[in-house]
Amino acid sequence: FPMPGGWGPTLRILPGRVLTVLLRPVGAGSRLAAGVPSTLITGLPLTLRGFPMRRTVPPLGLPALAFAALLQACASAGPPPPPPPPDPSGVYDCTISFDAGQLAATLTVRKQDGKFVGTIASDMGTVEVMNLVVDGKEMTFDVDPGGMVVSFKVTFDDTGLQGTFQGGGMSGLITGKKRQG
Numbered sequence: 001f002p003m004p005g006g007w008g009p010t011l012r013i014l015p016g017r018v019l020t021v022l023l024r025p026v027g028a029g030s031r032l033a034a035g036v037p038s039t040l041i042t043g044l045p046l047t048l049r050g051f052p053m054r055r056t057v058p059p060l061g062l063p064a065l066a067f068a069a070l071l072q073a074c075a076s077a078g079p080p081p082p083p084p085p086p087d088p089s090g091v092y093d094c095t096i097s098f099d100a101g102q103l104a105a106t107l108t109v110r111k112q113d114g115k116f117v118g119t120i121a122s123d124m125g126t127v128e129v130m131n132l133v134v135d136g137k138e139m140t141f142d143v144d145p146g147g148m149v150v151s152f153k154v155t156f157d158d159t160g161l162q163g164t165f166q167g168g169g170m171s172g173l174i175t176g177k178k179r180q181g
Contacts, residue, residue: 086137088116088156091179096122096165098172107161107176109139142167 092107105122109132118129120143132141139161140153152174154163160177 086134086156087111088134088139088161092161092176093179094120094161094174094176096172096174098170100170 088109089111090109092109094105094107096103096105103122103124105120107118107120107129109116109118109129111117116132116134116139118132118141119126120129121127124145127143127145130142130144132139137155137157138153139156140151142149142151144150148168150165150167152163152165154161154174154176156178158178160175162175163173165172165174
């Protein structure tokens with residue numbers, strides 16, 4: 001409806017989910033910033049700074065109500081929660097490859113008292129994993145099979161791991177498939 005000087009209210013949704021009523025010239029081609037005709041907004045009485053306006057905008061049709069519901073849902077939904085941090089916990093059937101051949105091993109990783117711990121077992125015996133550090137999808141750890149510290153650096157996902165090792169005068173690759181269940 002026109003106010004003195006030919007100005008009238010227009011609704012505009014601004015970034016940050018703020019609904020404001022703006023005054024702008026009223027005319028036959030009056031439209032909202034989003035391109036929606038100003039007559040398709042709401043059938044509710046409008047208020048400007050606490051003063052009721054004398055008219056209401058005509059009621060909406062069903063498509064406009066659906067659009068309004070979509071706008072409300074978008075305005076009230078926050079960003080999705082972040083994904084959980086990667087967790088290497090589990091049992092991996094590994095192959096350790098080096099110049100002299102290959103060694104089958106089982107790496108077991110678990111969380112204990114807020115940090116990751118583990119063991120690696122092979123035909124040569126079972127040793128505790130030391131200095132196990134998880135950073136994103138990377139994991140580093142050391143083993144000491146009888147006075148020879150070997151350092152591993154691997155990347156992991158839900159299906160397995162792969163990486164390298166070095167120590168005791170040798171180096172090579174490690175791959176492992178994570179057991180499911």
